[in-house]
Amino acid sequence: MQLHDVWFVLIAVLWTGYFFLEGFDFGIGVLTKLLARGRTEKRVLINTIGPVWDGNEVWLLTAGGATFAAFPDWYATLFSGFYLPLLAILVCLIIRGVAFEYRHKRTEERWQANWEHAIFWTSLLPAFLWGVVFANIVRGVEIDQNKEYVGGILDLFNAYSVLGGLVTLALFTFHGAVFAALKTVGGIRDRARALATRLGxxxxxxxxxxxxxxxxxxxDxxxxxxxAVAVAALAGALGANIAGxxxxxxxxxxxxxxxxxxxLFLTLFPNVMPSSLDDAWSLTVTNAASSPYTLKIMTWCAAVATPVVLLYQGWTYWVFRKRIGTQHIADAH
Structure with missing residues (x-):
């Protein structure tokens, strides 16, 4: 296995970590409208991800940075061709972070309600758009011989990609409901389990x-x-949720x-962005990769930094592992 193959696998792992971690806090954001009853329960849901949501986004920054450094042509074509969906995701993530930080700064009901609306929509839209983006990457888009995307924005919203977006939205919301059941006590926990069953x-x-x-x-x-593993695991998750x-x-x-x-990455390899115009114009792990020397330096840096990040993030989850409920929420002043 050559270094460009290794980095394709590493980027797949980074995206997996991002969707696993950010998936449930996107789900929690959506559930602030679907599950919570009243302002206190919304605070409970938000507090379940309060210590970790920003750390989860580190995986996105790392995945984007790794793609830029290891496969610059992939990065350039992806971020130019998918500019508007990715910009929408970026804006949502910025507003979402501000909403988490500013929601509790004032006690007026309208102030908090507006930020709660922002949390809901800026969790729902990225959860949907990430599915649209990755479905199009796998399906193939209009890339010409110059490695440039020549399609339009509406071409990205086809039946396959919209279904992919609905799947990621539903899956992340289910993941969030299960996380809510795991992290809460009382009535909200019971309702989270019931909702997770329907969502599942x-x-x-x-x-x-x-x-x-x-x-x-x-x-293949x-x-x-x-x-088969995905279907079996989803069935197992649904069964375990029903069993409590x-x-x-x-x-x-x-x-x-x-x-x-x-x-998705297995169906993609050895391509990184297939061309729907001509297979010869597809971006692959070979023609989109950086130089072997660049990949070698990146590998040494990743070998040193990755264990540190994993240990720190694992420690964060361990420290904030206990369940919370409405009784743990202090009255607003």
Whole structure:
């Protein structure tokens, strides 16, 4: 395996980590409208991700930075061709971070309600748009011989990519509901489990359709294995949730996300962005990669920095591992 293959795998791992971690806090943001009853319960949900949401976004920065350094042509074509969806995601992430920080700065009901609306929409839209983006990457887009995207914005919203967006939105919301059940006590925990059951059924139907479509159009034997793991893990997560085993349910919903992302990257390799105009114009791990020397330096840096980041983030989750409920929320002053 050459270094450009290694970095393709590492970038897939970074995206998997991002969707696993950011997936449940996107889900929590959506659930502030679907699950919480009253302002106090909204505070409970927001507090479940309060210590970790910004750390989860580090995975996105790392995945983007790694793509820029390891596959500059992939990065350039992706961020120019998908400029508007990615800009919308970026704006949502900025507003979402501001909303988390500013919501509690004033006690007026209208002030807090406006920021809560912002949290909901800036969680829902990225959860949908990430599915649209990755579905188009796998499906292939209009890339010419100069490695430039020549399609339009509406070309990105086709039946396959919209279904992919609905799958990521449903899957992240289910993941968030399971996380809410794992991290809360009392009535909100019971309602989170009940909602997760309904979401899980809907997610399974959409995910089987999307992943089956992906397998039929682009898959092989290895991607079929990943599809089977994703479906089995989602069924296991749903069953564990019904049985009240929130820890197992959350772990298995995470496996579902990891297997689904793995399947997408397996169907993609050795391409990084297929061209729908001509296979010869597709970006691959070979023609889109940086020089071997650049990849070698990056590998040494990643080998040193990655364990430190993992240990620190793991420690953060361990420190804030306890459940919370409305009784733990202090009265507003």
């Amino acid at each position: 059924v809907a997610t399974a139907a959409a995910a089987v359709g999307f992943l089956g479509w992906t397998q039929a159009a682009h898959g 034997g290895t991607s079929l294995v990943a599809l 085993r929130e820890g197992w349910s959350f772990a298995l919903s995470g496996v579902t996300i990891a297997a689904a992302v793995a399947m």
